[in-house]
Amino acid sequence: MAAHRHRPLVLAAAVAVALGAGAFAVTSASAAEAPLKDYELTWGIKQSYRSYVTGMAAGTFTPSGGATQADGNGAFTFTDGSGTYDSGTHAVRLGFAGSLKIASELHGFELTLSDVRFDSAAAEITADVTSGGTTREDVPFADVTVTRTMTEMETRLTKEAATVLGSAGYEGAAGDPLTVTQKPAATQTPTATPTETASGSASPEPTSSTSTSASASASPSPSASSSSSASPSSSDPASGSASPSASASGTGAPTRGEIADGTLGWGVKQSFRTYVVDGAAQGKITVSGGATQAAGNGAFTFTDATGTYDTDADTLSASFEGAVNFKGHEANGSYGLDLTLSDLGVELDGGSGELTADVDSLGKTSGDVVLADLSTDTAGLTAQDDVITLDGVTAKLTKAGAEAFGGFYAEGTELDPVGLSVALSDDAELPDGNGGSGSGSGSGSGSDGSGTSSGTTGGAGTTGSTTGGVSGALASTGSEVPAGALGAAAAVTLAAGAGVVVAMWRRQNV
Template sequence: MTTTARRPRTARRAALAVLATATALGATALTAPAAGAAEPKGMGQSAPKFELKDGTLEWGVKESFRKYVASPIAGGKIETADGARQAGGNGAFTFGEGTGTYDVATHAVSTTFKGSVRFTGHGGELDLKFSDLKLKADDGKHGSITADVTTGGKSQDDVAIASLDLSAVKPGRGADGAMTFAKIPVKLTAAGAQAFAYKGRPMYQEGTELDTATLSVKAAPASSGSGSQDQGTQTDTGKGKDAGTQTDTGKSEDKGADKSTQTDAGKGTQTDAGKDAGKGQDPKPQPGGDKAAASGQILDGNLDWGVKETFRKYITGPIAGGKAELSAGAVKSGDGYRFTKAGGDYDAAKATVNATFAGALRFTGHGGELDLTFSNFKVKAAGTTGTLSADVTTKSGVSKDLPLADLKLPADALKAKDGVVTLSGVQAALTAQGEKAFTYNNKPMYPAGTALDPVTLAVAVDKNAKLPANGATSGGTTGTGATGGTTGGSGSVTGGTGSGTGTLANTGASTPTGALLGGAGALLLAGGAATYVARRRTGRMAA
């Protein structure tokens, strides 16, 4: 009698613990199977795998790859089939009708989605298809996206193309009860890098950051029959209630990614330079490097600019198979390039700079079909705006002093300090005229307004001034993958911000549970777990 009386209380405690956890959206772990339960061992021995239904996976694979396929260089197209669809404006993909299971004891989740996406380009030389996508997470912290991969007519099943880091992902719940895990960080695996190959050479390195993924799932209602909890859970599959809600997520992520890459690069250092520069100005130049210099000639200086990181990687990648060459005094500077021997004039009172720089940069690719040279760079700036221009040589001819980029400067950035005017990480956007420079097969590769690599320069306006020993590199975004150099390489095609390390974040967590089905597992499965516990309680009482 004593044992029989204790079991209902134990079951009630387990049910209450699950339901209590379910009320906490901010919870980051679902203890196995419920915090405070007196019988975790008993629950673990027979804990079920709850069925999941109506799942959607929104994933754009890689934004820069989508843009490349649709560009005039690849001249390709993207096709979705079997229920998958793509958001407008070459956006992310949504794979629906997801079904799967969640293991209460181990917190493992496995979901399979319907739909396929196919990328083709270069007259069929590039042909890549992903189908039968699956999202798996073994411990709630790390997971993977697998897919059947078809390249060049040859297929390979269940290739783990991407790894997931779910340790910091917090779940949300939709109005219809679906649990959503938004913006899951995704990185390319070694097997995935082999999938992205062109002419036998990988376009991206292992560890390259891919588009973030968003998972949405529902728990299928438990059936009333004893021992048949998993039956009948597929009847609602394919309704696609949530599929349309995911399309905007990918757009905002892509836009945000592009904006953050460019805006963060130039802040802070420019503002500090401006604050210090305006103190104690003297209209007369003073020997010995006074705090502020007067109007006069620019005596020396450097311009650091990487043009556009993704363009560099494209040129040196396997598709263009090209190289970047420097001459006339230009040198490598970090991931970008440095143009030297500045001249021109500076007006402190009007806060204007008119600087010229020596050096030339030539990009070639596609067996010489792409040939682009920049030389005689100029920066004209006044107040908070400026323009970067250059002489541009293409196969169509030469354009002198062509405006390439509009510059956005912080306030007081053009004040000299110790005889040097410094601009660090200035935002640069492609001009309408510059759009014509980046053409291939007579079609622009980038539209006007596209963010280019930030611009950094330092010019001496006093004969005793000393230029910074090491100019800030202008390698563009935070990506540290393969970069363009003076010789061809295996750089990634239009690579983004991937670190190239392939290392997952170390969460330091000591418990076997994580964020994927932590708070979300409780929210999602509270009803099913309560039904399960009640069922066990009923069975014990009947016994």
């Protein structure tokens, strides 16, 4: 277990606000546990695992008993959380109603998670796991980096979770962010605000209140936290969440000229990122030169755009700074996969165009490779507040792009959508400092804050029951190739380059 699991919760003392003013009268000599109720826990386990279950495993997630799942194969929410708050140690312990059935007939597994619990003092999530007619109680599922607000908390999967999920590669891997909140009551009046002591711990202190209700409560507020919880989401760019912006508005910039700044958001392809970090490549993704990667092995943002635009002719030519390197299949210090994309460029003319990049693969460099054909939902380019923004631009792999990826994907394969924002004047403000929906964002997985996302080592094991199951490593790769073949491919790749997995990935056409 991680060292932090046994330290008391200091920052989450804000939960004490929910107990009302009476709780603050408890002295250290008479510190006791006070009841908590009406809490919700939201956690997605791990995005790549959800993609595997509903994708290659052709399986399902079935929440029941009050548990729910967000649309789009999203995170799970467990409700009716109740438990205790220890006014002496500021520890929060909650149990939640609802269960989650995870099943795949194709890959031969079925398991149910229930009695999900959060313990801030132990800094962990546990759950009862039922599989093959047997229930194991209080299985440690994830270590949690507890924050005062208890929102978007980082999680790391345990060895036990890796066994349950069927892949040793999940042990120690970053899970989805965890949020524990109190369900808002019909009427709530805050009666106290927690403050930080000189030692850095949070101690609740009452403040003035006009409420006459001694039972009024307030859910934890997103106030001061010792760690950033507003990390970007691990979801991939939403294709079609927004069409290219073409709304008419006034702009002080001329209809044609030089681009002052801009960002490009693109995830390349989600399944490729998963393959590199969590799959057979057992590798890592590194960004440099001003590029960043969203946490959760998310999409990339390239910055400092230069180029030209013409809104009358609906043309745009932009280049972006930054590079991303995909590296994997390591043996004796050498890599069978070592691919770098840099100097990304976008050319658009009347709603169609191309995405280019300099490509370095295993030491061989090719400049201005046309990686993808681009198409927008509208041909027009319109500036708003001196910014042209395009979201959800469709990108399809070209023949040259397929060669750049060593034949992992066939020509015409749809890649992650592209998003970009370019400023037409020096004082124009780019939206959120990113390139629209294509920038993608994430929380809690594989990012160390420097923009480098480190891979996790896959391993043997099974998903669910062994009957009719597949290698646990496949839960990460989303592949149906036997584990032995994956191991052999990794070894052969070192001698023959990334192209040795061509046949395997063409079969999947992931």
